Amino acid sequence: MTAFRTLDDVDPHGKRVLVRVDLNVPVKDGAVTDDTRVKAVAPTIAELADKGGKVLLLAHFGRPKGGRDPSQSLKVVVPALAAALGRPVGFVDDCVGPDVAAAVANMVPGDVILLENTRFHAGEEKNDPALVAELAANGDLYVNDAFSAAHRAHASTEGLARALPAYAGRSMQAELDALGKALGSPQRPVIAIVGGAKVSSKIDLLENLVGRVDVLVIGGGMANTFLAAQGKAVGKSLCEHDLADTARRILAAAEKSGCAIVLPTDAVVAREFKANADNETVSVDAVPADAMILDAGPASVDAVRARIDGAKTLVWNGPLGAFELTPFDAATVAAARHAADRTDAGALLSVAGGGDTVAALNHAGVAERFSYVSTAGGAFLEWLEGKPLPGVEALKA
Template sequence: MAKKTIEDIEWQGKRALVRVDFNVPMNDAGEITDDTRIRAALPTITYLKEHGARVILMSHLGRPKGERNDKYSLRPVAEHLQGLLGEGHVSFVDDCIGEKVKEAVAALHEGDVLLLENVRFYAGEEKNRADLAEALAELGDVFVNDAFGTAHRAHASTAGVADYLPSVAGYLMEKEVGIMGEALASPKRPFVAIIGGAKVSDKIQVIENLLPKVDALLIGGGMANTFLAVQGYDMAKSLVEADALETAGKLLELAKQHGSRLLLPTDVIAAKAFAADAEHAVRQVNEIEADEMALDIGPDSIALYQKEIKSAKTVIWNGPMGVFEMPAFAKGTFAIAQAMVEADATTIVGGGDSVAAVEQAGVASKMSHVSTGGGASLEFLEGKALPGVEAIADK
């Protein structure tokens, strides 16, 4: 990664203003139900503490729409973080700018950690207002961006602050950009990408960006129906994007132009209804009955895709193969996850549903990298510049 990182700074006595992504799920009782994102920030926080920095953390939580809302307070996160760090003092202040916050920062000792209140309590955050960015910047000596999950947003706390402070990447940001960047720029081959999800229209730019780079692109999920429909298959009651048929045809042609193999399911699990207990059967793609819809890839397709994955040296996966939330239609998605575990390859999982699938399958820890950023990883795979990354100083 050609950006400066926390290891390029002498931290002793400095105030590290760190953008983390603590946008974690909570239940109605305000209890954190999944602390993956908090744990992902621990290496950066620990490094800064051990090197004598005073650590000031800022994050958003939920969508309070620019207004104070206790439902979205980060106070429970501060308490949880204290438990994870164990030693040292983690404090919390119920604002993110102003005199009260400056006093809390001034009271910090080297190695202390302070978590600011939700930056999205201010409308200027999402509008990237200069006055909010400048007020936040006054709290630190160096800006550390470790929030890859929000790197695709040009907000005051992700990009604006970098206009006023020297900026570096934290370990999580460095890892996310480094692993995915290398996979896209100089992958070990064969390079296989697996793209799923409901709609072609959601992944057009990802597919366009990947086709010149990959040796094989495996398509699954609802979007496969649209590709099959444009080839003349009757997909019956399956989800087909009528207004994306032309696009799907162009992508098939693009694959031919680049010499990339774009693979589609040869069989599916077809059901009579979109329901967990729906009657279902394996159907070849040319044999789907008039009252059926495709809700997963079938066993022949699983075998075909597993063979491709297991022969690969680099695998990127974004999007499930079917409606994996329903057990009857989860086999394709979980089989892809297992094939990636068994592959002698760099395996990268990006996108909310794919991440949920590997966690549900119990194999997340066996992947080379599971991205913490849903929208950010998608835009990265599309080849877009991410404002939060662009704002970090070059080496």
């Protein structure tokens, strides 16, 4: 039983359905260059329209700072949306007001209309009750299918969910189900792999995870900060020496809660940060003073593989090395492919998210083989940090 209502709980026939979607997509020369987010929300839109709903789409685009900015109009997304849906999509150049009311009055069941950028109104980001009321006036039901915007308490994400009967769309439902299985009520043991450049951006994340997972693998640049906190010399590696106390605090919290911390024991080092730079593999106890750690070494990768073998659930955020540069992508690729193999074998539930993580899994060619890959960015990180997401809280039945 989910804690939120889904499309299974509603008959939209003849109803005006306000659907919050994420259409904040890259555009170049007046055309969408990556339609991943468009395709993600298409099933919800199609289902509601096929069941006779009058579908009104709400979305933001860019950062227009609460005023009208033609360069950030959602109109540019209409062709990609129509193509993904295989049906015509109307457009109204505002999200509230008389033009919207007139368009809604002329809708028939199955129609789909995209409304203009909600952020053209200053009340959107302020969650202004007046704007919420204006938006709600055009709907009978509200569906949120934008998990990526769920960490914001905006008029179109949180306010509307409290003003109208509210439901999770299929993309939101899939995301919440996957996240619930990964950390809410997971099959144990649970392993988390956290990488990336800096500890400073992931302190809350690490502090939450050590109390919730059985094994925490720390990689990437942030591992150097932990190694330095243990008294190891890391040469010219990226390292936040001023966070040594924080790193030691996280290690102590992990020990107290019985979470095993896995840090690299060997490293691939180079003198230059560039692809195919001359490199060598050394023990983390013997990093040359003039070198920088750019990837975890083969013994470290073997240790990560063994930990993945012993787990039933994996949560992954951040690469294990400078994966954008060959050959310093080796550890990330090897670990990702091993996790994918375990997932294929039915032995592991694997959930990953965050921009660099998605790029790394795509680079390794395994994103499609993970159980679930979240493209939500900030919302995924806040969820990993254990923070309540306003847009999700508002959907709870």
